[in-house]
Amino acid sequence: MLKTSKIYVAGHRGMVGSAIVRQLKAQGYENIVVRRSSELDLRNQAAVAAFFEEEKPDYVVLAAAKVGGIVANNTYRAEFIHDNLAIELNVIHQSHLNGVKKLLFLGSSCIYPKFAPQPMEETHLLTGSLEPTNEPYAIAKIAGIKLCEAYRDQYGSNFISAMPTNLYGPNDNYDLKKSHVLPALIRKFHEAKINGTPSVEIWGDGSPMREFLHVDDLAEACVFLLDNYDGKDFVNVGTGVDVTIKELAETVKEVVGFEGELTFDTSKPNGTPRKLMKVDRLKDLGYEAKIGLRQGIEMVYQDFLDNMDKYIAGERVVAS
Template identity: 75%
Template sequence: MVGSAIVRYLNAHGYQNIVARTSSELDLRNQEAVATFFADEKPDYVFLAAAKVGGILANNIYRAEFLYDNLIIEANIIHSAYQNGVKKLLFLGSSCIYPKMAPQPLKEDYLLSGFLEPTNEPYAIAKIAGIKLCEAYRSQYGANFVSAMPTNLYGPNDNYDLQGSHVLPALIRKFHEAKVNNQEFVEVWGTGSPFREFMHADDLAEACVYLMNNYDGEQFVNVGTGDEVTIKELAELVKETVGFEGELRWNTDKPDGTPRKLMDVSRLHDMGYKHRIGLREGLAATYQDFLKNEEVYVS
């Protein structure tokens, strides 16, 4: 989702010499393959958007994979970027790097100030390691490697697999299938009380290119909207967008996850960037994209 959004933005704004690989074309967990790719292509700028990602269920079940895959992907790319003289690299992390009970909104300074949310701790640790790798290569070798921490994302090419998806695409698929099958209700995990912030992938792509062009600092930068909704409000909005007329049922035996995750995006705003796409607008466009590509997304 994120990689394709960045490529769309670059293509739309006149960047032509773009080198990209799908996961089937290049296994980023393979150190030799990554080293060969960098040696052959010699990229000047790298957007490190690749990661193994998922929602609460996937994060909690595949803990070893989320830690191992993400650690080795970022280590291979960051090291090869250094070895091949990349001019600048942007590493993308996640808002889950912050402690579960950190003060809100989440400031960049809160990193490593408390315990992580247990359900996604392996993924968070891997992303923190990526931040520290960039800092270490900058400190030891003078590499211009920067990091950005996006909030929760959605948009075209999202993952709609109910076993591994995040909350927003999962809700889109659940409500759509309930509508098509004339179901009486849709079950949603938890209490609906946690607050979450959502950013369209196209806004993130614009922010990434903005940071690549304008930011060279050591401190990582939060990327988000600064707005939040409860999961209950989100579920109601998805229900309305999809046009499902049945009821919502909350399974309170399932985990809520972190109570609140609102990013402090004042540093990004002070640099001159602010998101453009509101949640209602972005959700409507994302549902239309889901309808157009349903066979691909749910196959």
């Protein structure tokens, strides 16, 4: 990409999109186009068509999505498949119609089968049944991958896909009903510390293993892929290292400074037993994640403290 290239980042107020905007600006890209959802509803076909016709971006990063944790995924199943399919269909199709030079579609590790071999390789896609609690979201993300492949096959479009592992970082969602596990733990432990609560409850038995990637590492990887990768196959983006939920909770507890006990509610679902990415393809291209998990949790807890009022209120904190 040229430093003057017009780059549209869809979803710039979310955790991923805002990190990508920060990374692009840090690398000297200034011609960045963004729209709030109140200005452009990506589910609206006519509105997306009008936007692309007006702006004619050179590059597109599709980081916009309806996202959430186990509760949100399992509760709002229709919205998770409908909204994500609509966003992908509109943005990818208009990128084709308007001659976008390159599009990067961002998916999720939940595209893989529930009992996929570990670590999960890109070739494991569609080799087994999905995790039931987030199946609608996963199917939408698989459809996004296949859309990119189909436009490449039929029209020669340079549309690439990256599948991040579990993410955390600035601008995360701390709503306990909709958040992912790491931000939920940070908020739970912080509030327990402030309120003098004797224990914090963790969903499940603590045995599931998860991999966590700081969103700044993902953003750096995305810009790297835009500059260096033009292949049809999607690319896993992760650290290649995982921990149990119990180990994660103990680390968050230490970082926050909570001195009470952990309790595990085994009546709640564990989710997929293990989700570890094999990231050899990305490493072979020349990129590796840099931020270790404890360092990343320390960074994000400080960010939570700095922006707690806005996070609790559900507002987005987007760096300019």
